[in-house]
Amino acid sequence: xxxxxxxxxxxxxxxxxxxxxxxxxxxxxxxxxxxxxxxxxxxxxxxxxxxxxxxxxxxxxxxxxxxxxxxxxxxxxxxxxxxxxxxxxxxxxxxxxxxxxxxxxxxxxxxxxxxxxxxxxxxxxxxxxxxxxxxxxxxxxxxxxxxxxxxxxxxxxxxxxxxxxxxxxxxxxxxxxxxxxxxxxxxxxxxxxxxxxxxxxxxxxxxxxxxxxxxxxxxxxxxxxxxxxxxxxxxxxxxxxxxxxxxxxxxxxxxxxxxxxxxxxxxxxxxxxxxxxxxxxxxxxxxxxxxxxxxxxxxxxxxxxxxxxxxxxxxxxxxxxxxxxxxxxxxxxxxxxxxxxxxxxxxxxxxxxxxxxxxxxxxxxxxxxxxxxxxxxxxxxxxxxxxxxxxxxxxxxxxxxxxxxxxxxxxxxxxxxxxxxxxxxxxxxxxxxxxxxxxxxxxxxxxxxxxxxxxxxxxxxxxxxxxxxxxxxxxxxxxxxxxxx
Amino acid sequence: xxxxxxxxxxxxxxxxxxxxxxxxxxxxxxxxxxxxxxxxxxxxxxxxxxxxxxxxxxxxxxxxxxxxxxxxxxxxxxxxxxxxxxxxxxxxxxxxxxxxxxxxxxxxxxxxxxxxxxxxxxxxxxxxxxxxxxxxxxxxxxxxxxxxxxxxxxxxxxxxxxxxxxxxxxxxxxxxxxxxxxxxxxxxxxxxxxxxxxxxxxxxxxxxxxxxxxxxxxxxxxxxxxxxxxxxxxxxxxxxxxxxxxxxxxxxxxxxxxxxxxxxxxxxxxxxxxxxxxxxxxxxxxxxxxxxxxxxxxxxxxxxxxxxxxxxxxxxxxxxxxxxxxxxxxxxxxxxxxxxxxxxxxxxxxxxxxxxxxxxxxxxxxxxxxxxxxxxxxxxxxxxxxxxxxxxxxxxxxxxxxxxxxxxxxxxxxxxxxxxxxxxxxxxxxxxxxxxxxxxxxxxxxxxxxxxxxxxxxxxxxxxxxxxxxxxxxxxxxxxxxxxx
Numbered sequence: 001x002x003x004x005x006x007x008x009x010x011x012x013x014x015x016x017x018x019x020x021x022x023x024x025x026x027x028x029x030x031x032x033x034x035x036x037x038x039x040x041x042x043x044x045x046x047x048x049x050x051x052x053x054x055x056x057x058x059x060x061x062x063x064x065x066x067x068x069x070x071x072x073x074x075x076x077x078x079x080x081x082x083x084x085x086x087x088x089x090x091x092x093x094x095x096x097x098x099x100x101x102x103x104x105x106x107x108x109x110x111x112x113x114x115x116x117x118x119x120x121x122x123x124x125x126x127x128x129x130x131x132x133x134x135x136x137x138x139x140x141x142x143x144x145x146x147x148x149x150x151x152x153x154x155x156x157x158x159x160x161x162x163x164x165x166x167x168x169x170x171x172x173x174x175x176x177x178x179x180x181x182x183x184x185x186x187x188x189x190x191x192x193x194x195x196x197x198x199x200x201x202x203x204x205x206x207x208x209x210x211x212x213x214x215x216x217x218x219x220x221x222x223x224x225x226x227x228x229x230x231x232x233x234x235x236x237x238x239x240x241x242x243x244x245x246x247x248x249x250x251x252x253x254x255x256x257x258x259x260x261x262x263x264x265x266x267x268x269x270x271x272x273x274x275x276x277x278x279x280x281x282x283x284x285x286x287x288x289x290x291x292x293x294x295x296x297x298x299x300x301x302x303x304x305x306x307x308x309x310x311x312x313x314x315x316x317x318x319x320x321x322x323x324x325x326x327x328x329x330x331x332x333x334x335x336x337x338x339x340x341x342x343x344x345x346x347x348x349x350x351x352x353x354x355x356x357x358x359x360x361x362x363x364x365x366x367x368x369x370x371x372x373x374x375x376x377x378x379x380x381x382x383x384x385x386x387x388x389x390x391x392x393x394x395x396x397x398x399x400x401x402x403x404x405x406x407x408x409x410x411x412x413x414x415x416x417x418x419x420x421x422x423x424x425x426x427x428x429x430x431x432x433x434x435x436x437x438x439x440x441x442x443x444x445x446x447x448x449x450x451x452x453x454x455x456x457x458x459x460x461x462x463x464x465x466x467x468x469x470x471x472x473x474x475x476x477x478x479x480x481x482x483x484x485x
Numbered sequence: 486x487x488x489x490x491x492x493x494x495x496x497x498x499x500x501x502x503x504x505x506x507x508x509x510x511x512x513x514x515x516x517x518x519x520x521x522x523x524x525x526x527x528x529x530x531x532x533x534x535x536x537x538x539x540x541x542x543x544x545x546x547x548x549x550x551x552x553x554x555x556x557x558x559x560x561x562x563x564x565x566x567x568x569x570x571x572x573x574x575x576x577x578x579x580x581x582x583x584x585x586x587x588x589x590x591x592x593x594x595x596x597x598x599x600x601x602x603x604x605x606x607x608x609x610x611x612x613x614x615x616x617x618x619x620x621x622x623x624x625x626x627x628x629x630x631x632x633x634x635x636x637x638x639x640x641x642x643x644x645x646x647x648x649x650x651x652x653x654x655x656x657x658x659x660x661x662x663x664x665x666x667x668x669x670x671x672x673x674x675x676x677x678x679x680x681x682x683x684x685x686x687x688x689x690x691x692x693x694x695x696x697x698x699x700x701x702x703x704x705x706x707x708x709x710x711x712x713x714x715x716x717x718x719x720x721x722x723x724x725x726x727x728x729x730x731x732x733x734x735x736x737x738x739x740x741x742x743x744x745x746x747x748x749x750x751x752x753x754x755x756x757x758x759x760x761x762x763x764x765x766x767x768x769x770x771x772x773x774x775x776x777x778x779x780x781x782x783x784x785x786x787x788x789x790x791x792x793x794x795x796x797x798x799x800x801x802x803x804x805x806x807x808x809x810x811x812x813x814x815x816x817x818x819x820x821x822x823x824x825x826x827x828x829x830x831x832x833x834x835x836x837x838x839x840x841x842x843x844x845x846x847x848x849x850x851x852x853x854x855x856x857x858x859x860x861x862x863x864x865x866x867x868x869x870x871x872x873x874x875x876x877x878x879x880x881x882x883x884x885x886x887x888x889x890x891x892x893x894x895x896x897x898x899x900x901x902x903x904x905x906x907x908x909x910x911x912x913x914x915x916x917x918x919x920x921x922x923x924x925x926x927x928x929x930x931x932x933x934x935x936x937x938x939x940x941x942x943x944x945x946x947x948x949x950x951x952x953x954x955x956x957x958x959x960x961x962x963x964x965x966x967x968x969x970x
Contacts, residue, residue: 005495034892214892248905252883287917335820398737407519407699420733432772
């Protein structure tokens with residue numbers, strides 16, 4: 001079991017959570033949430049909510065009924081295994097998710113192509129700290145967009161390149177034409193069911209982002225309805241920005257987010273009671289000097305801590321955070337802000353982390369180098385979370401060692417003891433060498449050079465998953481022409 | 486009051502602390518601590534400790550008597566103000582401390598000269614997050630070493646260049662000849678007393694490092710005795726390394742450190758009951774592949790968390806941590822490891838942080854660029870620690886704002902509201918700009934270029950403190966020839 005270190009508890013008290021909840025109820029009842037979708041509005045109306053135009057208002061009883069049916073934990077199934085999600089389990093992760101531009105290893109910024117997305121799939125597939133794969137870039141310029149649905153071909157790539165489960169995005173009206181987005185979402189769910197030959201369990205997890213303040217677009221709602229009807233879990237998230245799409249005060253941002261997320265969660269349970277759902281927030285601060293999102297801001301962490309505390313209060317699996325930074329290169333700033341973001345999520349803890357590696361400049365840039373560097377931070381977090389092995393038996397043992405070494409003695413023996421290996425995380429990419437810096441750089445290269453070497457080795461060592469003929473045939477129906485088996 | 490977020494509490498339980506204490510008592514009683522100083526041994530003997538050669542053993546009663554007299558808080562006095570230290574107060578900091586080599590802005594590594602040490606004094610003096618100044622490099626090659634005592638001239642530089650209090654090092658037998666180190670320490674204390682014209686209060690805080698395992702050198706002991714006799718506080722610290730000078734298991738390292746530190750603290754109280762003392766540890770992991778100290782290792786944080794928990798248990802002001810990294814440049818690794826180190830100390834919290842900015846490659850390198858970048862991390866920590874402003878009154882206010890904006894409304898108004906400025910930390914050096922990266926870099930430069938600009942501006946804007954004629958005369962007795970008034 002993963003110990004929840006509850007990092008947030010010293011920032012958000014139980015009393016604070018109760019106050020946040022109380023004002024959230026007021027917002028849901030008196031202000032309401034906009035749902036731009038007739039079907040969603042009908043569902044709410046049929047369950048006793050007040051619907052005024054596109055605005056839905058409801059009280060505590062509807063919320064409580066929904067919270068009753070949300071599962072505390074759930075499992076994503078594939079044909080190669082099960083991935084449990086919830087408080088008792090290690091946070092589950094997925095990598096770089098969807099930026100259109102990448103920072104490449106030659107230090108240039110360019111629009112990502114399909115081959116770049118594939119390279120990211122290979123890195124995610126070979127990562128020891130990445131649980132889900134996804135499309136690191138969507139709708140790349142070299143994708144054949146003549147078909148009505150060029151979203152499914154991209155989804156199929158995840159199944160071709162990795163046996164890990166997929167963290168999906170919602171289909172949208174640009175990449176899916178000629179059918180409703182609800183049909184598209186059901187189609188995606190059914191691709192996974194057919195591919196895995198698993199028909200009655202969650203096989204896919206999908207991100208569904210609210211509009212702030214207090215709203216949901218028809219695109220996202222269509223996807224939510226389709227996926228929930230197929231019994232597939234969604235992550236309902238807010239990405240509000242202080243003083244822009246949320247109040248200037250963090251408290252206001254947190255209350256507004258909570259009302260927005262809970263309204264979405266209520267909808268999922270009205271559609272399909274018991275369908276798994278994740279409570280999510282990546283809302284952050286705005287830097288008003290730049291009028292820009294600042295996901296590296298410390299205020300973002302305070303907002304995320306509140307989200308963690310609230311989701312735990314409601315006992316809903318929770319997603320917060322990203323390996324986020326506002327830096328444009330994997331530099332000192334990137335290291336600081338990535339650590340800060342992952343601190344909240346790993347020590348917090350979140351049950352799911354999107355963008356757990358590989359993004360820069362908020363969400364605008366992908367980077368292979370940052371991906372492998374961020375992997376190190378994920379590993380450091382897992383080590384921190386393990387804590388110190390403290391027990392009476394062990395204390396007795398170390399006391400004997402201290403006695404044997406004695407004052408001014410030493411502990412260095414011929415072989416490095418098992419206890420050392422058990423308790424020490426040995427970094428792969430970070431420097432630990434002492435001595436003349438230039439000589440060390442000559443020997444191991446600069447950090448980014450080490451990252452590039454790691455990327456090259458991983459990509460070179462990657463092999464395509466072994467799929468059955470049936471699976472290949474299923475994918476061939478959708479894969480881009482150049483990617484068919 | 487600074488809220489202690491007690492980051493460590495979710496890693497080290499009260500039961501853990503009690504076990505650590507219990508085994509520490511066993512070590513003190515059955516293994517003992519080596520004190521390489523006749524005067525110290527006599528003091529222990531006179532107070533009922535068992536002395537076998539240089540090894541001192543004592544039981545709970547001597548420890549408890551000493552813990553009774555250690556002040557929970559204390560204040561350093563200068564002629565320009567008071568600096569309180571202890572749990573209720575903001576952690577106090579001092580910058581880069583003593584590495585012989587620096588990374589310079591032209592990306593070369595060179596041995597530091599006196600001018601470099603002075604430049605660091607100017608940065609520390611002009612820093613909003615540095616409380617104490619110190620010698621960023623000791624015994625530089627260009628210092629006149631023909632005098633018997635070339636330590637006092639270096640100490641005097643701190644008083645010439647800043648009105649902030651000084652965090653001192655101990656005099657040693659290389660830079661102080663012709664008198665005992667105890668006399669040297671008393672001489673330093675008296676320089677401060679005379680300079681400030683404050684004779685009966687703590688005016689100086691000094692670092693005193695134990696030898697691991699379980700020992701104290703005569704140099705450090707002579708200084709401790711001299712300083713305590715003058716009523717001046719010392720920080721007793723351990724810098725043990727796992728599997729080298731401490732057991733391989735972190736638990737063993739923590740127990741051994743605790744016994745070592747407590748033995749030193751007992752000595753201070755036997756010398757001068759009630760003299761302030763800081764419980765300190767910067768013990769860390771060894772990377773056995775390099776047989777090198779790894780202060781950027783996550784295990785170091787777990788050791789520091791234990792130190793924080795133990796010092797709070799004993800109610801002694803505590804120093805842990807550094808803005809430490811094993812990186813050799815202010816790169817991504819440096820950002821990650823610096824944040825991790827300062828997380829434990831600021832959110833932990835420590836009462837004093839040495840090296841709160843400006844070091845690289847464990848303790849081997851100083852860097853101006855890293856100093857100003859680390860300042861950002863210190864500021865981020867202070868912001869994080871403040872938390873979110875949550876109250877009923879504020880909730881009522883933000884609710885009205887949410888109601889006014891309504892679903893899909895917006896919060897951007899003509900003027901940025903006071904609430905925004907109150908709750909948002911705006912970084913000076915980190916990027917927050919969105920848009921085309923190359924255009925942004927063209928506009929604001931790379932991160933290290935921004936750091937250099939900040940250094941240049943700070944150094945250019947620095948002015949020497951205004952000292953009285955008497956103070957100048959006092960310093961002129963000691964200052965290096967080229968630095969006299």
